[in-house]
Amino acid sequence: MKKRPTIIDVAQAAGVSKSTVSLVLQESPLVKAETVELVRKTMAQLGYVYNRAAANLRSANAGLIGLVINDLRNPFFTEFATTAQMAFSAKGYATVLANTDEDTSLQLQVVGSMIEHGVSGILISPSYGDERLCFDLLARAQVPTMQVLRHVDRRCDLFPLFAPDNHRGAILATEHLLDAGAKKIAFVGGLEGRSITDERLSGYLEAIQEAGLEPIRMLGRSSRTFGRETAIDLSENHPDIDGAVCFNDLVALGMLSGFNQIGRQAGRDFKLIGFDDIEECSEVWPKLSSVSCDIKDFAAEAAVTMLGWLETAKKPEPVRRGGVELVARMSSLGNVSI
Structure with missing residues (x-):
């Protein structure tokens, strides 16, 4: 008996990520029209049938946000992560938190895992080093991602930056x-x-x-x-x-x-x-x-900005600087x- 094609089969045949196929199935406005057409054509060719019942069981992850922090040993970043997580929770979103310990290899690993688990968006205070691989992965997956506190990837049109002045x-x-x-x-x-x-x-x-x-x-x-x-x-x-x-x-x-x-x-x-x-x-x-x-207010504002992007599909301005005192x-x- 021939195996029924899966979302992974569609992604591989279309040359896109699993997350992109998921977004197409969810009719997300974040996916380009030509990509939507390519994915749907591939589905038809493979005979892929969308199992909506199974998708509904997975929908608990629709309110999942990734929070990637470069160094949680530093009290400054701990305060940021705690406040952001509580702000997301107040709006009904669960948070997956990862400490990368200033290691870009670990950062790539945890970001890839978050994408595979279907996070709706990612707030990242990135590690320095070979960070391009991580952000290229995020670009392919088309997961809404904000850089916070640190400016690492220069493509702020793709990954808006919110950092102190x-x-x-x-x-x-x-x-x-x-x-x-x-x-x-x-x-x-x-x-x-x-x-x-x-x-x-x-x-x-x-x-x-x-x-x-x-x-x-x-x-x-x-x-x-x-x-x-x-x-x-x-x-x-x-x-x-x-x-x-x-x-x-x-x-x-x-x-x-x-x-x-x-x-x-x-x-x-x-x-x-x-x-x-x-x-x-x-x-x-x-x-x-x-x-x-004012890290508490800064973190809360970063969370609100991320939620606004997810809920209205309006991307934040490319670069925004928070006040200092x-x-x-x-x-x-x-x-x-x-």
């Missing part, structure tokens, strides 16, 4: 340290060649050059360890540097730890500011100044009453 945030941070009395300010942390490093570094450079000062770049891993080691190195080998704009709060918290280790006081002896304003910034001593993008505390002000 990192350039503006770094300008605010640098100008604040200058106003606080710092004379020689370094930019500390962030790996070279990554878009988010470039965005924050460019804001620092603009403000430093506007002030007529020489920029000092000390790039490296965005970790507490790098920050602690840099604080000790600065104190021993570059005592004239009296301020730092850190790539993120983890680097700044590491510097705070390093200064505490050698008895140097942030705020009085050294002006220090982080970026992201995670909860710990207001709990450490001295309290850490930071640039906030300087939060000044003891590490830059030196006022123990703050």
Whole structure:
């Protein structure tokens, strides 16, 4: 007895993804007319018959959204993921969450799995590296996908970007340290060649050059360890540097730890500011100044934007930047009453 053709057989014969065939069967407006015609013609040639009863059983996945995060160990990304998941849940959508641990191979694997399980859309804070394979897969599958927090794939017409205004945030941070009395300010942390490093570094450079000062770049891993080691190195080998704009709060918290280790006081002896304003910034001593993008509101807005795309088929604008705000505390002000 001849085996009845499946949706996978149709996809292979038509040269498209299984997800694309599913979208055609659902009469989704996201599929191009010529693709719809090709898939339907292939179905006819193979004798494929759509089993609507089985499809109805699978329809529970229609409200499934993929949430792909590059580093859930970082409290900033954890806060984003938690808030976004709750926003989706409030609207009746279930969320599949994956941590890629800054590994593009793992990212490709989890995204492929999400596509196979029929997610309606994907919100991704992508890992850096060989990311093109992942986004090419998403393009073929035609799954609505938003880049958030990080700008990795330049095809924002396909994968809209929603990220904080990192350039503006770094300008605010640098100008604040200058106003606080710092004379020689370094930019500390962030790996070279990554878009988010470039965005924050460019804001620092603009403000430093506007002030007529020489920029000092000390790039490296965005970790507490790098920050602690840099604080000790600065104190021993570059005592004239009296301020730092850190790539993120983890680097700044590491510097705070390093200064505490050698008895140097942030705020009085050294002006220090982080970026992201995670909860710990207001709990450490001295309290850490930071640039906030109000991650809870940002995540909720990202979720609402994604849902609007899914429910109205209106794609978000290609690039959108969220507002940032300087939060000044003891590490830059030196006022123990703050």
